[in-house]
Amino acid sequence: MKTIRDRLTRWSLVGLLMTLAAAVMYTPAASAHGEKSQAAFLRMRTIHWFDLNWSTDQLKVNEEMEISGKFHVFEGWPESVDPPEVSFLNVGIPGPVFIRKESYIGDTFVPRSVRLEIGNTYTFRVVLKARRGGEWHVHPMLNVQGGGPIIGPGKWVIIEGKLSEFKNPITTLTGQTIDLENYNTANTVFWHVLWYAIGLAWIIYFVRNPVFLPRMVMVNAGRGDELITPTEKKVGMLFGAATILLLIFGYSSTQSKYPVTIPLQAGTLRGIKPIEMPAPSVDVKVDEATYRVPGRAMKMVLTVTNKGDRPVQLCEFMTANVRFMNPEVCEDDTGYPEDLLADEGLTVVPNDPIAPGETKTIEVTASDAAWEVYRLADIIYDPDSRMGGILFFYDDAGNRQMVMIDAPLIPTFM
Numbered sequence: 001m002k003t004i005r006d007r008l009t010r011w012s013l014v015g016l017l018m019t020l021a022a023a024v025m026y027t028p029a030a031s032a033h034g035e036k037s038q039a040a041f042l043r044m045r046t047i048h049w050f051d052l053n054w055s056t057d058q059l060k061v062n063e064e065m066e067i068s069g070k071f072h073v074f075e076g077w078p079e080s081v082d083p084p085e086v087s088f089l090n091v092g093i094p095g096p097v098f099i100r101k102e103s104y105i106g107d108t109f110v111p112r113s114v115r116l117e118i119g120n121t122y123t124f125r126v127v128l129k130a131r132r133g134g135e136w137h138v139h140p141m142l143n144v145q146g147g148g149p150i151i152g153p154g155k156w157v158i159i160e161g162k163l164s165e166f167k168n169p170i171t172t173l174t175g176q177t178i179d180l181e182n183y184n185t186a187n188t189v190f191w192h193v194l195w196y197a198i199g200l201a202w203i204i205y206f207v208r209n210p211v212f213l214p215r216m217v218m219v220n221a222g223r224g225d226e227l228i229t230p231t232e233k234k235v236g237m238l239f240g241a242a243t244i245l246l247l248i249f250g251y252s253s254t255q256s257k258y259p260v261t262i263p264l265q266a267g268t269l270r271g272i273k274p275i276e277m278p279a280p281s282v283d284v285k286v287d288e289a290t291y292r293v294p295g296r297a298m299k300m301v302l303t304v305t306n307k308g309d310r311p312v313q314l315c316e317f318m319t320a321n322v323r324f325m326n327p328e329v330c331e332d333d334t335g336y337p338e339d340l341l342a343d344e345g346l347t348v349v350p351n352d353p354i355a356p357g358e359t360k361t362i363e364v365t366a367s368d369a370a371w372e373v374y375r376l377a378d379i380i381y382d383p384d385s386r387m388g389g390i391l392f393f394y395d396d397a398g399n400r401q402m403v404m405i406d407a408p409l410i411p412t413f414m
């Protein structure tokens with residue numbers, strides 16, 4: 001009996017150790033950062049990020065990079081997300097591995113939240129300065145109040161160097177140049193330690209003598225007054241006076257060292273200028289849009305009318321950051337993140353140019369692992385089986401036409 005119990009104890013200890021070791025050693029690399037688990041129809045029907053450009057994907061600590069591009073605020077904005085009346089242009093990174101030096105929507109510097117209008121298209125630009133060495137997945141993103149984070153495509157960026165080399169100098173309006181990375185840290189530590197020490201001193205002074213039982217007995221016996229000696233009363237007054245004096249000194253010395261201070265600057269920025277998108281000369285009617293369950297493709301039947309004066313061809317279908325490209329018409333040259341780029345993902349039948357004035361019905365298949373990897377296939381679980389996206393057409397002179405589509409997406413099971 002005893003040996004069995006010993007064995008059990010020993011083996012459960014081994015098991016516990018192994019579990020602990022596994023938990024410590026197992027650090028899976030996250031390859032996307034949250035967006036996959038968001039409802040597919042939300043990702044397809046809120047913000048469409050396009051024309052993105054990452055100025056580099058490898059840099060050293062203190063060097064800067066820029067993410068720029070455009071985003072379209074989708075006309076068919078879902079009810080469950082508040083309209084983007086208070087939105088914030090952010091970047092999705094694991095803490096400040098970069099710092100955000102500047103960010104712009106249109107020409108407006110946007111350190112605060114902005115008001116965006118549904119249906120408009122905006123340009124944006126974010127300047128990042130590398131801070132912590134490592135390999136980071138950097139996303140542009142938009143936070144919508146009452147909605148949540150709407151995450152743009154993420155690209156891996158490598159930072160070389162050490163955190164300790166990082167500098168963040170700024171020059172204030174009073175002419176001083178300071179390093180924001182450690183500005184005022186010593187002062188903060190000093191005052192917190194000082195007051196903590198004063199608090200401790202007060203407690204230690206009174207716990208020199210027995211604290212609980214003898215005092216309780218004295219109070220119960222009606223002799224509580226004898227517990228506080230005249231010296232202790234004086235010490236109490238000394239602490240009180242010193243505290244007030246120290247406060248007055250702290251306030252006045254801070255005031256004389258920093259005579260010019262301003263309150264926190266805040267408030268939503270309005271009047272953000274959208275870009276004028278020329279009305280497309282291509283008309284698209286979505287006759288039918290389906291996807292197979294299970295499967296990794298989506299199929300659309302489109303009736304396209306070319307009202308322009310040049311022949312056009314469908315080059316790309318973009319939804320929820322995934323770009324399905326028709327390799328016979330165009331290719332990506334921006335270094336778009338590979339997992340989101342289906343460079344041969346779009347099949348168009350028939351794929352001939354659509355002549356000016358012509359109306360043609362084409363069958364478009366968008367197919368790539370990304371459809372599954374990014375869980376767009378999970379639209380089957382969504383309460384609104386509609387999709388939105390952008391179709392890009394090119395004419396024979398290389399001019400681009402952008403057409404937004406918004407249509408029900410019906411699953412097929414057979």
Ligand SMILES: [Cu+2]
Binds near residue numbers: 031137138
């Ligand atoms: Cu990511």
